[in-house]
Amino acid sequence: MGSITASFTSENSLHPRAQEIFLDAIGRGWADPAKIHHASRELTRLLGESREIFANRLKIASTSIYFLGEPNLGFLLGIEGVRAYQSAASTHFPATARQEVMAIVAGREGAKKLNVNLNGGWAVPIGSISDLLIHPTVNLETGATAPSAEEFIGRIFVDATADPLVGLPSNWSTALWDAKSWAGPLGLAVFAIKDASEWLNPLPHLDHRKVPGSYNPALVIAAAVALEATTADRNNSETQISLLNALIRRYIIDEIGDVDIASCNDAVHHLLSFSFLYLDAEQLVDQMERRGFSLDSGSACISADLEPSHVLAAMGRLTHGNVRLHLSPDLTEVTVVEMLTQLKAVVEELRAQ
Amino acid sequence: MRNIDCRGMRCPLPIIMIAERIKNEEPGSRVILLSDDPATWPDLQAWGRMQSHFVNQIDEITFEVTA
Numbered sequence: 001m002g003s004i005t006a007s008f009t010s011e012n013s014l015h016p017r018a019q020e021i022f023l024d025a026i027g028r029g030w031a032d033p034a035k036i037h038h039a040s041r042e043l044t045r046l047l048g049e050s051r052e053i054f055a056n057r058l059k060i061a062s063t064s065i066y067f068l069g070e071p072n073l074g075f076l077l078g079i080e081g082v083r084a085y086q087s088a089a090s091t092h093f094p095a096t097a098r099q100e101v102m103a104i105v106a107g108r109e110g111a112k113k114l115n116v117n118l119n120g121g122w123a124v125p126i127g128s129i130s131d132l133l134i135h136p137t138v139n140l141e142t143g144a145t146a147p148s149a150e151e152f153i154g155r156i157f158v159d160a161t162a163d164p165l166v167g168l169p170s171n172w173s174t175a176l177w178d179a180k181s182w183a184g185p186l187g188l189a190v191f192a193i194k195d196a197s198e199w200l201n202p203l204p205h206l207d208h209r210k211v212p213g214s215y216n217p218a219l220v221i222a223a224a225v226a227l228e229a230t231t232a233d234r235n236n237s238e239t240q241i242s243l244l245n246a247l248i249r250r251y252i253i254d255e256i257g258d259v260d261i262a263s264c265n266d267a268v269h270h271l272l273s274f275s276f277l278y279l280d281a282e283q284l285v286d287q288m289e290r291r292g293f294s295l296d297s298g299s300a301c302i303s304a305d306l307e308p309s310h311v312l313a314a315m316g317r318l319t320h321g322n323v324r325l326h327l328s329p330d331l332t333e334v335t336v337v338e339m340l341t342q343l344k345a346v347v348e349e350l351r352a353q
Numbered sequence: 354m355r356n357i358d359c360r361g362m363r364c365p366l367p368i369i370m371i372a373e374r375i376k377n378e379e380p381g382s383r384v385i386l387l388s389d390d391p392a393t394w395p396d397l398q399a400w401g402r403m404q405s406h407f408v409n410q411i412d413e414i415t416f417e418v419t420a
Contacts, residue, residue: 320365
């Protein structure tokens with residue numbers, strides 16, 4: 001297999017600016033911030049600065065921020081912590097008032113209203129929960145941004161793990177970000193609780209701490225540096241990436257054809273998903289890699305369970321022959337044109353077989 | 354009405370086979386596709402939309418396509 005000319009996959013390596021300070025952060029991050037030694041005080045200062053960067057960029061109060069060493073734990077804390085409070089609070093309400101509520105559930109293609117029977121309790125799948133809205137700001141597959149949740153009367157858990165720069169609805173309750181989404185280190189999440197008096201710790205706990213606290217401080221410092229750098233990159237490259245996105249859309253329709261574009265026009269510009277008719281995505285991804293371009297796919301033949309992407313299927317989009325592109329801020333038109341030329345050749349070759 | 358049996362085949366083969374078959378059919382005639390691949394129904398609907406063919410699901414593994 002030849003060398004890779006360009007990667008269009010979603011795996012960002014650690015941002016170069018974060019790589020520069022990473023070893024130094026590891027060197028400082030061993031101290032215990034709870035102690036009063038010089039190294040501890042120094043680490044506390046660095047963590048405080050990082051916290052301010054997160055507060056500023058993610059537009060939340062610094063006092064609402066908690067760090068998690070296991071990003072997926074944030075889903076449990078964000079959802080169950082609100083549910084635990086709701087269960088405790090609901091005992092004070094007359095049961096009849098809570099029999100049935102109208103909930104707006106934000107889906108991939110728009111908000112829909114559901115009548116939800118609360119007597120059904122908690123046994124409903126995530127995504128259609130009665131009076132708690134699970135609000136993913138951006139769909140990781142298609143880049144589609146969620147419809148506004150400002151009108152929702154209830155509590156909102158915001159899943160911001162796909163993109164840090166799409167804002168929160170003003171009525172959010174809990175929110176979760178993953179540092180890897182902004183080219184930060186793996187293994188660090190930023191979790192936020194807007195009003196701690198309306199949240200109960202759903203985990204077994206002995207003290208007043210809201211999260212386990214088992215995170216690596218060096219990752220916090222590196223994640224803050226990466227967030228600053230990625231925000232600047234994204235701001236500087238926004239016009240260029242939007243032009244490249246439009247160029248790719250035009251080319252695959254006009255020059256390749258029989259293609260179904262899953263990303264709507266108002267999706268974030270750095271994510272683009274489309275599917276070619278009559279193609280096996282595994283062969284397509286493999287052939288493109290041989291020609292120096294790494295791509296992602298949501299097709300069944302690529303997935304571990306051989307099931308088609310539920311996102312594409314739910315949207316009524318073609319699930320086979322799918323390609324997902326992640327357009328990084330340093331991408332050039334020359335690279336994109338080169339990739340598209342190879343893509344056209346591979347699609348034609350595979351369709352001819 | 355003719356049948357195409359794609360049971361045991363994975364995507365995108367059932368869609369490729371129905372597309373090949375439908376090319377030779379008179380407009381308005383119907384073909385039955387048998388397929389047990391979970392991607393067939395979503396893909397058949399998307400293909401029908403893109404290629405202007407009416408598609409219908411009869412049961413879990415039986416689909417009707419109008420040329």
